[in-house]
Amino acid sequence: MNFYALIIGTEILNARREDKHFKFVRDELQKYGYELFATFIVKDDIDLMKSCYELIKKDKDAILFSFGGIGSTPDDLTREISAEIFTNKPVARHKVFEKDIIDRFAEKAYPHRVHMADIPQGSQLLFNPVNNMSGFSLENRFFFVPGFPEMAHPMIRDVISKLCSTKLEKFRYTLLAQTSEETLINQMKLLPSHIELSSLPIFKDGKALVELSVSSYDDEDVTRHFNKFIKELKGKNIPYKLLTT
Numbered sequence: 749m750n751f752y753a754l755i756i757g758t759e760i761l762n763a764r765r766e767d768k769h770f771k772f773v774r775d776e777l778q779k780y781g782y783e784l785f786a787t788f789i790v791k792d793d794i795d796l797m798k799s800c801y802e803l804i805k806k807d808k809d810a811i812l813f814s815f816g817g818i819g820s821t822p823d824d825l826t827r828e829i830s831a832e833i834f835t836n837k838p839v840a841r842h843k844v845f846e847k848d849i850i851d852r853f854a855e856k857a858y859p860h861r862v863h864m865a866d867i868p869q870g871s872q873l874l875f876n877p878v879n880n881m882s883g884f885s886l887e888n889r890f891f892f893v894p895g896f897p898e899m900a901h902p903m904i905r906d907v908i909s910k911l912c913s914t915k916l917e918k919f920r921y922t923l924l925a926q927t928s929e930e931t932l933i934n935q936m937k938l939l940p941s942h943i944e945l946s947s948l949p950i951f952k953d954g955k956a957l958v959e960l961s962v963s964s965y966d967d968e969d970v971t972r973h974f975n976k977f978i979k980e981l982k983g984k985n986i987p988y989k990l991l992t993t
Contacts, residue, residue: 749782752784752804752812752813753769753784753815754787755767755770755789755790756792756814756815757789757816758791761791770784770787770789772897773904776904776905777908777912780915781918785810794825794829797817798833801830805833811889811891811911814890815893815895815900816895817895818894820863826892827866827867827868830886834868834887835886839867839868840867840868840869841865842866842867845864845873849865849881850862852880852881868884870886871885872884874907876893876894876899877899877903879899885907918965919964920963921961921974921990922959922961922962923960923977923981924950924960924991925981925988926988927958928957928958931980931984932947932958932981938976940973942964942969943973944963946959946960947960948961
């Protein structure tokens, strides 16, 4: 599963609000041994939102968490855009959601709030534990929730717990070597694609260091490849130390 977070909100980009969604999703996935594949924070802009949704839709392994834009004000664009991109159909009134809105707001459901029930055809409702104003999902892999963290986070937490029913364990090994990245590039190129590499250059007291980290879901495999870097450093008499990360 490739997990995407799309955080919609001009108010985040112009510094009127602080984003709280990225860290939440990252940490919640980490509990189950998963990681985010990509995160986007975008303006309430029709063309930009369409482009992001199209990109994610093309990934057959995509799981999307889309935050914001499902209210009833003119800048709430998510419902109509997601319907166009993911279903190629217009939004339609969801009768259960419509009833929930009317039950909560009575006559104040009209003329605007009731439009929150106009969502992509074929949507499943996502329960909102705060006020029962639902989010929605498509194909059990594209999930759309409000921008309010108090509402969105319990909804996404529930989704993640169901999607990630099998916990993964990722093994990571890290070292800090008293050399530049250049020294280890040839060995880096020999890593197979399933081994994740992180190489972070560091400059301290005018000297170049590199923090090198490799990870994989196969402990024996990643240990074997990590030891090749250690062998390379020892062969060149380059000091290093192992780190816990």
